[in-house]
Amino acid sequence: MIFQSPPYGGRRPGATPAAITPEVPWQVGAGRWDFSRPLIMGVLNVTPDSFSDGGAYLEPERALSRAKTLWAEGAHLIDLGGASSHPLAAPVAAEEELARIAPVLERLMAEVPLPVSVDTQNPRVAEAALGMGAHLINDVSGMIDPAMPRLAGNHGVPLVITYNNLTVPKEASGLSFISDMLAFFDERIDEAEGAGATRILLDPGYGFGKTLEENLTVLRSLPLLRRFNRPLLICTSRKGSLGRLVGEAVPKERLGASVASSLYAAQQGAQMIRVHDVKAFRQALDIWRAIHAVAGEDEADGTSGPR
Numbered sequence: 001m002i003f004q005s006p007p008y009g010g011r012r013p014g015a016t017p018a019a020i021t022p023e024v025p026w027q028v029g030a031g032r033w034d035f036s037r038p039l040i041m042g043v044l045n046v047t048p049d050s051f052s053d054g055g056a057y058l059e060p061e062r063a064l065s066r067a068k069t070l071w072a073e074g075a076h077l078i079d080l081g082g083a084s085s086h087p088l089a090a091p092v093a094a095e096e097e098l099a100r101i102a103p104v105l106e107r108l109m110a111e112v113p114l115p116v117s118v119d120t121q122n123p124r125v126a127e128a129a130l131g132m133g134a135h136l137i138n139d140v141s142g143m144i145d146p147a148m149p150r151l152a153g154n155h156g157v158p159l160v161i162t163y164n165n166l167t168v169p170k171e172a173s174g175l176s177f178i179s180d181m182l183a184f185f186d187e188r189i190d191e192a193e194g195a196g197a198t199r200i201l202l203d204p205g206y207g208f209g210k211t212l213e214e215n216l217t218v219l220r221s222l223p224l225l226r227r228f229n230r231p232l233l234i235c236t237s238r239k240g241s242l243g244r245l246v247g248e249a250v251p252k253e254r255l256g257a258s259v260a261s262s263l264y265a266a267q268q269g270a271q272m273i274r275v276h277d278v279k280a281f282r283q284a285l286d287i288w289r290a291i292h293a294v295a296g297e298d299e300a301d302g303t304s305g306p307r
Helices: 060-073 094-111 123-132 147-155 175-194 212-220 222-228 240-246 255-267 278-291
Strands: 026-028 031-033 039-045 077-081 116-119 136-139 159-162 200-203 272-275
Touching: 039 060, 039 278, 060 077, 060 094, 060 278, 077 094, 077 136, 094 116, 094 123, 116 123, 123 136, 123 147, 136 147, 147 159, 147 175, 159 175, 175 200, 175 212, 175 222, 212 222, 212 240, 212 255, 240 255, 255 272, 255 278, 272 278
Parallel strands: 039 077, 039 272, 077 116, 116 136, 136 159, 159 200
Antiparallel strands: 026 031
8 A cells, every 4th residue: 555645835843733642731740741842852861872972971960960951951851761772782681771760760850840751661660760750651662562551551651652673673665664664553552552551652763773765764754644643753863874864973963964854853743852952953943933933823832831
């Protein structure tokens, strides 16, 4: 079956779909999300081997300082991870992953008034983090462990489902690749809802086991994912495919490519953008919205609560 993108001309970044399931707004910690404007998820890796900033925030004090900077720069939530998802990263035991994130999460709960997402593929880590107050599960594995949606359902928190081709092998390429992605989300949404998870975000998994052309196809095909009436999460930030496109080997030097691809994703309908460089993306998004502003339209940022 061939899927064609609907006409898109000039849509404002973050315009809310006709319907999001379940009905918005979503109360997530201190945040009240109506998805009328893209929410910015700030990356906080407390790992020694993350591809772009491994080791920079291993110490809890440095991690807390970084989180406060992300908050001040305009992040709407913090994505805290203690195990790299890079395909060449060494596996991390649940005990070690928890040892990395627990002291940081404890301080975040007390000192940073933003929702916190736990970025993990391990249900034991997710359960412990939720017990400490985390507000969302970002499972980049593709929901390969059925315990994840059960945890989300039991705790009443949102769950991110990722089309990760490192764990979910592709069966085709080109247009059939997109058909496979849509079928994957159909299946996983049913499974998650059956396990009790109701608030679900979809991440097409840019950079996870895809070729350069497949990654670009993911971005071009984002409007097709609106059929699910679920918020879309995108992370292109600093990824290797951007480096290949612009000839930049150093992840931190891919800022322009990261901002451009993230802004494109927002224009195509992504309601949550995961970035390392919050300030730069926030500025780009604000300018884009100012240029495309419609008379009489409010500038609500899609959330309420402490900034």
